[in-house]
Structure formats: C-alpha cells, structure tokens
Amino acid sequence: MSQLYKLRLSLLIPRNPNLGHAVGERFEGTVSIQYLLSLRAIHGPFWPRDTDSPKCESLPRRSGALIRPGRGRDPRHLLELAPRPLCLFARGYHSHSPPHIFEKMDCDAATNFFVEQDDRMNAPDETEEEFAARVGDRRSAQGSSSVRTGQHSSDHRTKTPRDATISAMRHSMCVRQKPKASPLSAYAGEDTIGQDAYMSNPEECIHSGKRKSPDQASRESGAPEKKRRQQSLTNLTAASRNVYNPACNSVQTDSPGTCHTRSFDKGPKAGKLIVYEEPNDDQVGRSSKLVDGGMSSLSASPIIMQQHESHQSDLDPNFIPAVVTSASGLSQECSPQHRQAVSQQIRAYHSPPPDIQAATLDEPSAQRSSLIRATSFEDGVAAPSSSAVKSEFERGNSGRARTPGNARARNGSPSCTAAAVSPSSGDTTTAASTQNANEQPPPSFPPRTKTTSRKKKVNDEQPPSGAHVEESAAKPKKRPLREQKEMSPAEFAAYISQVTSLNAPKKAKNTTFLKGMRIYYVGCDTDKAGERTRTKMQRLVAFGATLMPTYDPAEIEIIITEPKLTQEQFCAKHGLQSVKDVPAHIPILKTSWVTSGEERPRLDRWERHPSYKDHVVKQPDPAEANRAPVLRPTTASQDKLKANGAANRDRKNEAKVRKQRLANSDESDFDSERQSTRCASQFTEGHADKEKAAVSAEAQPDLPPKQGCLSGSSFGAAGSGGPSAEGESSRIPVPPGADSSEDPLAQYYGVARAEQEEELEGYFEVEPPVILGGQRSHFQCDNVPDYRPKLGECPNQDIIDIFTQLKEIYEIRKAESDNFRADTYRKVIKSLREYPKRIESREELVQINGAGKKTKDKIMEIIKTGRLRRLQFEMTAELDVLRLFQGIYGVGSITSLKWYAAGCRTLDDIHQRKGGIKLSDAQELGLKYYDDINSRISRQEVGEIFQRIKDIAHGIDKKLIVEIMGSYRRGKADCGDIDILITRPTDDKKHHKGLAQRMVNLCQMHGIIVDHLSIPSNWWSTELVYHGLCRRDDDSPVRRLDFLAVPYEQRGAALLYFTGDDIVSVLLIQLHAQFNRSMRAKANKMDYSLNQRGLYDMVVRNSSKRSEKLSEGALLRTSFTMVRC
C-alpha cells in the first residue's frame, strides 16, 4: 500500500535556452511515495526545497523533492524528460544515489508501478481524498491492469505472442507516456514517433533475423566471430564443470519477442534490467535488447539496444549452451543456481516506447528529442539556478576559455592558420550520386581519400564483393594483469625487466626518466606480486629504470616503496634490524617520487619524496640529510642525479624557475637543471619555513602561503612574495649550500611526514583565492539554484575549488599514476555541489558521497584552516606546459611528459621538434589547428555544418539516417565537436556499407572536410568510426568531426553511447559526468556487458583460478559476449 504525500515540488531546472524547453513552474498535489522515488531515481537526488509538505521521512533528507513540474501541468511530463532510463543505474551506481532507492523499488514494484503510474498521481481536479481513496487502494489501478497483466505481472514469461506483446507495449506506452494532451506534448511529440519507431524495432529485428540466411549471417559475422567461438569453446572446455543450462531459465524465449525483466540483487545497488528478447530463432536474430532499467521503465523513453545480429548469428545452437556453460567461470562467483534464480525473475515486460533512439533517428530534427530535454534537465539539476541554468548550458565549456590558460605559456603561436588541405582530387566520390547501398560492392570501390598520406588501410580492402565483410565484432579485450601467471615480486621484477628490455629498443628513447637508475621496489605484497606491485614495477621499467629484483645494498641505488609500507614491515621483509641498516647512500623513496618529477627532463618529482620514507623519517633527520646529499652526488654522475637533489623537493622553486624560463625563453636542459637544483636548495629552506609555520599552527601563514602562491600563480607574484629567495635561488647556484638546508629539511620532514603519511604527497599551502580565482566561472556551482543559501556560489565553493584543482592535477598527470583518484575527486566534487549548506562538522560528511577518510580529512582541513596544505605544490609551470601540450589533439599525458622531458616548453618548441620529438599525423594537425580545435563551436555553426553533411548524405542515399549526437543533442550551448551517427534501415535489404566513405569524400570535395584524423579500419562496413576536421566555410575555424556508422539494429545502443552525458570542460580537460561509464559499470556488475552495440549477457570473465589456464592460451579472451537464447 502506498503512502501518499503531499507534494510541492519545484522544478529547479530552468529552461534550456538551447532547446526551447520550459521546464519549471511548480506542481502541488498528492503523489505516492513510489512516484517520488521514481522521479528521484530518474532525476537524481535533489535537495528538498519545501520540507513542509512532503513528508519524506522515508526519503533521505537529501533526496527530497525533485521536481516541480509545471503548475497545472501534469508532472508526468517530467518522466518524458528523463534522459535515459538506465540513468538510474548510473546514478545508483556511480553517482552515489542512495542505494535504498533500489531497495525500495524492487523490481516488481517498479515494473508495476510504471504501469500504474497514471493512477498514482492525482488528477488535476481530484481532491486529495479522492485520490487517496483511489490510489490508496492499489487495486484501483485497474486502468492499466490489462496491460500490466500482459506485460509485467507474472513472473513467468508471458506467453503473449509477439504481436500481442508489441501492441501491449504500445498500449502501455500510450497510457503512460502520453499524458493527456499534456502541454508538454510540444516536445513530447516525439512519443508518437518514438512509438512507431520503437515498435518497428522488434519487428524489424525479427524480420531481419529470419530474413537472413544463416549463411549470410555467418558471413557477416566473419572470421572474428569464429575465432571467438573457438576461444569460447576452448574456454568452455576448461571450465566445463559448472554448467549453466540456459534451458533452466524459465525465461527462455519460446515465444517470440518476449520482454523480460531481469532483476539483480547483487550488491547494494542492485537494480534490474529489462531485456527484450527476440524470438528464439536459433540461427539468427536472437537479440536481446536492453529496454531499460528498473525505474527507468517509467520514463517514457526506454532505450533499446539490440545486439548486432552478427554477434549471434553464427552461433550455432550447440554453441550457445556451451557458451553459457562457460558461464561456469562465473559460477564461482555466481552459482548456476543463483543465475537461475535470477533468470527466473525475468518476466515478460512490455517495454515502453522507446522514443529516444527511434525518435531521434527517425526524425530529423535532432533537437527535440526528449532525451535532450531529459539530459538538460539533468544538467540543470546538477547545477543551477535559473540563471544558472543558463550557465549550465551556455556556460558549458565556453565559459572557460578553451584556449587554455596555458596559452600564456605559449611562446609562439602555433600557426593555426594553415589552410585547409585541399581535398584529394581524384575521388571516387564524384561518382557519389545517389546510389543505394547495394549488397554488392559498389562498382568501383571508393579509394581512400585521405589527404594526409596514410598508408594504412586500404579501404577498399573489403571488397564488397558480396560477401563478407566482417563486421565483426569480436572485441579484443585487454587481459587483466591478474590473468598473468603468478609470480613473486622478485620474479615479476625480473620478468618485467626482461620483457621490457626486449621491446625497449624502440621506445627506449622516450622513456629515459629513470634510465640507468638501479631501483629496488618494495610493494606491500610479499608472496606474489599483486596488481599494484606489477603496475608500479612496470611503470618504473617503462621510465627506464633498472629494476632490481632483490634487495642488495651493493647494487641498489634507490629503494622505492609504498607509502603504506611501514619501516617495520620493510625491515621485516628484508631481515633488517632497523631502517638504519639501509646504507645512507640509498634513499628510500615513495613511488610518487618517480612521477613527481618536476620540471626537468627526468622526472624530478621524486625529489620531494626523499624525505618521506617512513623509515627515513623516523630516523633522525641527519640520516635523511645524509641521504639527500648522497643522492645528489649520485645523481651528479647521472643525468637523473639532478633530479634527486633534495632541493628538488620544492617544486615551487622549480616551478618558478620554469616560469621564468618560459617567460624568458627556453634554456638548455643544462641550465634548467642547474637552476632547478639551485632552486631546490632554496626551496628546502622555504619548506623549513613553512614547516615552522605549520608547526606553529598557522601563526605565520603568510610566508608560506605567499610562496605557494607565487609558485602557483604568477611570476609577478612570485617576485614580490618570496622575493629575494627566489630571485637569488635562481641566480645563486646553491652548491653544497643546499646541504645546509638539509637541516631545515629534516625538520620539515618530521612535520611533513606526519602529514604525508596520510598519503598526501607533499604540497604547499596555497592561497585558495589565487588559485581558484580564474576558474570559478567554469564551475557548475557558479550558478546556484534558488534553494541554495546563496546564489552564485555553493556554500562549499572553496572546498570544491580546491578539490577541482587536485582533480585537475591528477588528470594532467595521470600518466604517472592512474586516473582513479581524479575520478574520486570528481565524485566528491559533484556531491559537494549538491550539498545545500556549508559543511561545518565532520559528521555531515557522511552525506558527501564518494568521500572516504582521506577526503574527509581534507575537507575538514579546508574548513578549519581555509586551505589545504597539501594542495599545490604542483609546479604550476610544469603543469601548465603539460596542459598546453595536452591541448594538442592526439597528445595525452604520456606524450606531453615525454616532450617536456625532451626539453619542449612551448608550442614553438614542438613545432621545431625540439629534442627530436616526433609527431603523428593527427598531432601535427592538432598543432596546426591548435586554437581552432580547442575552441567551442556554437550550436548555430554545428547546425549548419551538420545540415550540409546531412544533405550530402541524403544525396547519396535518401534512406541514410544521419543524426547529430553528442553535446549538441544534449542541448549544450556550445559543442566541442560535431558528432554524427549514421545508419540505415535494412528493410529494403540494402545497407550503408561504403556510404560513409562516400560521404567523407564528398564532404571533402565540398570543402567541408579538410583533413582526417583517423580513418576507419574498414570503410566497407556498416560499423565504423571516422574522425576528421571540417569547417563550415573557408573563413570558419576548423572543427573536429566524428562519424559513427552502425548497423541499423544497433542504433539504439549507439545512440545511447554517442549521446553520452554531460561533460564539463575545465581547462582542456573533459570531465565526463560518466554516464556511459557508470551505466556500463552497472551492467558489468550485473554480469552484463554494455557497449555501443548493445547489452550483452552471459559475459564470462576470467576468474582467478581459471586465469592461469586462460593466460596460457594467450588467445584467451577476457570475456565472451553471448546472447541469451
């Protein structure tokens, strides 16, 4: 029995000016708790605004009211705004939406609820009493009962014939989706379209499935599929024990086109997926579609993903079971019984209309999809106040100058003016008139037209001659480290060294940071090298280090350990009495030392770490002091030596130095090195000061902060701040003097350690204001929803700003570690933004999702002291350079680091190939069009370009479905690129193979496409990815253009993928809200696999034990994607 609540909701999402949606207003009425929950589930947690009426006891405070549909409007329209149903999952899984939602909304309830939702809301003219009387009694929801019965009710698969099912779906959709003449219909209009499209889906599938001959199917799937099959079989063999008999799955499809709801109870965030199954056509057409997620089903827009036929098409009946069998692999984690149980939960389900893909795809106007609206809604929620809204959308990325702040660091402007490359002349495209996609290969296969010289694929490779192209889909997967043979750390060290050395010759030159350094790494594990240990070792080797497998004081130069490893443990591992036994000349550093390279060619960061090592730390300062000195000398002998200098610890100095350098001009490596060294020494002093300051509480925050600021912010500041010090440092070589600083350092260490041990890497205090200043406008919090205490800024903006900085740092330097920390910060930042009031106590932090102990500590520190000590220490200079380089298309963290190490500091350096660096074709273009590519594109321009391309496409084949995706589809005010999805119905038995190429060729001829960034491996496929550069006209900037062609059956999944989630760009870094990732993670957790092609079931993942065998069979795939049959 559902409880009723009075609800006054305020829709916090202002209208999205780009989509012309008006969402706001208010709704007052009575609804059931389920309704509330469902809304919340869809739209994510919102802060309760009016706490007066809705008694949301059952709802966590935070999850309060979500919406505020228009006054007098049927709030249900909001459902139609829901982006993608599965969003729930995503939210539930990644975004920290309280799991309880899933708990409360069990599958049955959710499913039924959706069907009945009409009845759960009061009619406009209905009194509360009336409503209560009606809704209070569950059975009252008879209206849709028939539908319900057919669709959801039973746990057993409905026997409803396919047609019936479909019609039932339609019916349900109608009921549910189209609120009576809702004012929203304006944009809800798609529903109709959606329905049609939706309905056609299943039918088409079946159709195509049956229509296709097994032969054909197998042909299409091609070799890869076979391979996979073989592999899978192999796998099976290995794991033939636990057999999961699909036959046991009552859900089996005997009736065609049955929809199943699958529920999952794994983990706290369990949810469910509703799967639509095609008729069990043994040979072909078996496809499972992910209709949506539990609650999502309520949304008017379910998403359907169909598997590509080819995936299953050639699976023979026998094979399938086998595959399933392979699930035995899973059995270890998930017993057959369990799976069976789960599967039994599957019920027939009538999916709601899938407007999304259908609508969009079928309907040209890209804008009006509800999805967009939905998304925008989401977006709005996240950020905004009305004004905010605007900001949300408009601000998008535009706010932050795409031109990286780095630009300043840029000495020379990259000649961005380069003219577009003229289209290749002899294009076959010419022929491109309107031809239909034929089964048969085009008469003359279009030659690849890449302007740039590319040798690679010969497009024509796949002769269209009728047969064969493998569209395959076998996807290679990377094999988890754990699959590798088990080895002890020492063994692995030796192994990795060897392996690397074999491959090294090639790369060697780029990975020299640690070249020649004999490093002994000690992880936390002893017996066998775990994932972390392996990763670290690999990294060390990758950077050129000579990894010593065992602890041999005579051979070792440096010891690197994990922060967590205590000195006691260290000693125990090596049979030492105390760390003191470690020769003074061997510094014990943390892993971060390697990655913390400062500026110099070799990663210097590590310098700051010399002090850390617990062992060392514990030891009297002298010890460390000694080490540091020793280090230098050592380093002196080697290139890296420099880096080692204790001095290095201070990044600030270096940063400053660098900045100066940059400002002045590049200096030779030598100089730079020397400088850094000098600086370092001074730094130490600086640190000492800081330390003192820190120790004495914040009594003397000034000095330290300033330094920090200086280093971090601007030159000028630097000069004024720690003036003499820095100035001198750079000028005065600090020879042994540096050593003198050792003492101070020692102290610093002591203090620092305590803090550092926590894991924070050394960092200096920085003045938040300075750092934060420029970026603020880019934060979503800029505009705050009215329910927030203050408009314009989040109550915890300062914390957010600091965390944002940390996140950025980790992202730019992800090459050196991983990106998971940045992800964590992202989550926390998001949570903080959603938190309505100023955080004052640690207890409150419980509500900040994603914040663990360390994060909480940081937050508290910020609250108490106004700053995070550790924060920046980042050498802004280096960071700026890396960021600058990463602004070049095709250049990521690793490449930027290499270039930096090679001595490059500006784009001019890159141009000149300073240091002998090499650029790929794409990077070349990225450099050439640096500014263009890094600027946002107005919707207007995107629309124009898209229209031209679309026209061209339709000139080739009117049946081509060409739709714009990405941020444009989401309604963003500006776009980073132009994403276009291409597909084509196959009802006339024709396909779009080769048409994408013709599109590209024609676009080139028309001067729209100017160059290519990457070309599909096979043009003759219905499934391909193309990246290029285009421009509206000769006077317009060059823009990135992405084509994604997919088989018609996969359009749903492709749409889901390509539409993605909102992205907030901050200083060249894209921060995806992670919609795709989270949804995929969710699917994964449920033992499904979701990708741009569809949702796959029966994914077999290597289990620990099996891994051995598997690994042996090198061919082993990490997972098999099967379709339930």
Add this chain to the structure above:
DNA sequence: GGTCAGATCGA
C-alpha cells in the same frame, strides 16, 4: 587486494 567502461584507431 582487486576494481574502477568499453571500444577504435595509429604507431
């Protein structure tokens, strides 16, 4: 102590 999305393309 493992996992953190899953895929394509270039080199």
Add this chain to the structure above:
DNA sequence: TCGATC
C-alpha cells in the same frame, strides 16, 4: 601493445 580519443 600502448597511447589517445570517443
């Protein structure tokens, strides 16, 4: 296989 990108 790795790096970058979607």
Add this chain to the structure above:
DNA sequence: GACC
C-alpha cells in the same frame, strides 16, 4: 581515492 573509495569501495567491496
């Protein structure tokens, strides 16, 4: 860095 968090979570399982």
